[in-house]
Amino acid sequence: MFTRSSVLVISTALMLTACSSSSDETSTPAASASSDSAPALTGTPVSVEVTGEAGSEPVVAITPGDPVTELEVTDVIVGEGDAVQAGATVTAHYVGYGAATGQMFDSSWVRGEPATFPLPNVILGWQEGLVGMQAGGRRLLVIPAELGYGNNPPPGSGIEAGETLIFVVDLVSSE
Template sequence: IITGEGEVASAGDVVTVHYVGVDYETGEEFDSSWSRGESIEFPLTSLIKGWQEGIPGMQVGGRRLLVCPPEWAYGPTGGGHRLSGRTLVFAIDLLGTR
């Protein structure tokens, strides 16, 4: 959605982001760092596959929209997570990478 102009995120990086997650089917927001009023830092290797594949290549200052089917999110229905079996949409702002 927005191309950043800063450092480029790589697969093994720790990233600082702002994001919102929405259920594709219902449009219901299930999580948002913006709503909490603070960014969050994650090692990419600990995140769902959709983020592991979708964030590398982003530049700091950029925004991406990721649509993650269940196999790239929390797995099939009955997978033990409340969002298992759901296609999820994330808007992600990359604030930093290291």
């Protein structure tokens, strides 16, 4: 079965301005960063297209654009069975890209085996974005910096400070 999904994540300068004045901002380093470290706005939304067979490495095409301000979750392939619960331990194949560069920074597919981890031990974008997913499913997560690494990405990761993250996750199982 060949599945094709195209997701357009809309993020405009107007939305970013409106969101930045919100009183709901957190006091994390990502929220308190200076404007010098924020990616320049282009007025162009991030565009992500995911293709490929279930159970095989996805093909991801990214057109870089402005950072997103909210978590975007799209089921590319809907799985079956029990849904992932908050705090679960999941086993998944995944690939991660930086939205600003379109460059892959991590992939369990490249390593040749899925990863297993408790959700509380990963970034907030995964903690929130995988809840409700079912085994056998493929999910696209477009994660704002505040739910990823903010302005403090892991050294040597290839992730830029303040960068929107894009993950395609194939859920193998959850406990």
